[in-house]
Amino acid sequence: MLFPQRFPISYLFSFPSIAFLFSSLILLLLFRALWQAYSPKRTVAPGPFFAKFSRLWFLRQVLQGEFEKVNIELHCKYGPVVRIAPNEYSISDPEAIKTIFGHGTQFMKAPSYKAAGDPYFPNLFTELDPPTHATLRRKFAPLYSMSSIVSMEPCVQKCTAVLTERLREFAQSGAAFNLQEWLQFYAFDLIGLLAVSESFGFLDDGKDPRGILIELDAFIKYSARVGIYHEIHTPLYKLMQTLGKGGAYIYTFTWAQIAKRLPGSATEEKGVKLEDSILARALEKHKEDPETFKISDVYQVCLASIGAGSDTTSISLCAIFWYLLKTPRALAKLKEEVDEMTTSGKISHPVTFLDAQAMPYMQAVIKEAIRLHSATGLPLGRVVPKGGAKVAGKYFTEGSVVGINTWVAHYNTDMFGDDAATFRPERWLEDKEKAQVMERYYIAFGHGSRTCVGKNISLMEISVLVPNLIRRFEFELVRPEDGLECYSNWFVKHQNVLCRVSERKV
Ligand code: HEM
Secondary structure (H helix, E strand, O other): OOOOOOOOHHHHOOHHHHHHHHHHHHHHHHHHHHHHHHOOOOOOOOOOHHHHOOOHHHHHHHHOOOHHHHHHHHHHHHOOEEEEEOOEEEEOOOOHHHHHHOOOOOOEEOHHHHHHOOOOOOOOOOOOOHHHHHHHHHHHHHHHOHHHHHOOHHHHHHHHHHHHHHHHHHHHHOOOEEHHHHHHHHHHHHHHHHHHOOOOOHHHHOOOOOOHHHHHHHHHHHHHHHHHOHHHHHHHHHHHHHOOOOOHHHHHHHHHHHHOOOOOOOOOOOOOOOOOOHHHHHHHHHHHOOOOOOHHHHHHHHHHHHHHHOHHHHHHHHHHHHHHHHOHHHHHHHHHHHHHHHHOOOOOOOOOHHHHHOOHHHHHHHHHHHHHOOOEOOOEEEEOOOOOEEEOOEEEOOOOEEEEOHHHHHOOHHHHOOOOOOOOHHHHOOOHHHHHHHHHOOOOOOOHHHOOOOHHHHHHHHHHHHHHHHHHEEEEEOOOOOOOOEEEOOEEEEOOOEEEEEEOOO
């Protein structure tokens, strides 16, 4: 036995030893916090006092669920560069968009993105390594091309018709309903059809009996919070999978849709009609070249589409309706455009994607609502490359994380004018040159090589639904005096938009 008399084991649990251990731990943590804040490897920048010592400050803000607003206020208080964690900085200088996200930039996605997916199996959204990402992007981008998605319009029309029918029922009963929820049902059913040729069935029942939305919401919360402490993502993710949490239903659903369409597989369901979808096209690619386009790629592209393309679209749709209902002048102008184009026969029944592109005011409404309420609410973080870099006039050491929040960019009065915080679709139509400048600072879908690959899909979903609903229904907020209630994690999600509808004479 070691030191039996001079060092009895009970000594370890005595008050002096516990006090010694405790104070050593505190000293160690203090030293670590000071090192994080003042190490020469860190870039010094203004910001909230506690943010420079630990990531806890940032985590706390994210937990409070309105970081997009906090982020705008931080820039008003501290200027174009704000330190939000010991090694993380939020930037508001519009010129930095090109430096950080522009094509050919060496800034790679920050490790926090890893927490948005399987750590062992990164997808197009979560892959950090630029060359691996470039390979994935080359492989998958054709599935999202304009020519590919135009052929998927029947899916959009199908879901639009079902939602129209549900709203007609609400109009007849006079019942109030949560518009946010129904737009989410629409976006989910539609992305199911577009991604894997199968809808989730939300619009049929107006319910989420399997708790899919709650599950996905929990995973998005997880991604935002654990992303800040990304080092713990891998073990936590393993644990969640063991417990059957973290989007398990969506994984199983996606895989089941692929499996039943795999020719020759044990699970193939013969005669299942495969509507034109990302899955249909991915399976074609797999058939052409199974070595390069593996079945795991098929799974990955379908899953990433559902994950990245559901909430984002429903949030954007909800923002459009919210701003229209809060701005009667804009709503009246949009109705005028829709009605005039209907009576002059310029748009068909139902309004198609092609028709919608010839509706300038409606396109401006969509753009403006998404500017004021972008789906993402955290800075899109990137790692400063080897050798460091100058961003927003400041030198950042390599390994620092710099990011721009879409909300910070879009509420910038230098770029969008003194009325940047006002919903005014006309700003996109008044002056072509000005609109081009604003376009450069419009990052709702990201910018550069990591820009949203599903942007056109989303714009098709939105452009078809909005005029078709505006033409058929009169919307009314149940409590028009109330402000907008949101909760944000990664996504800034509306909470409850209670509405009533009545049918218009078409
Ligand atoms: C209004 C709807 C949408 C918004 C606002 C939106 C927003 C964004 C943003 C901001 C990014 C870039 C993130 C970054 O740079 O850090 C992104 C990337 C991405 N989005 Fe979307 N998105 C939308 C719809 C969709 C849809 C419908 C899909 C799929 C069908 C999709 C799939 C993706 C994917 C796969 C990426 C990663 C691309 C890459 O890194 O190469 N998104 N999206």
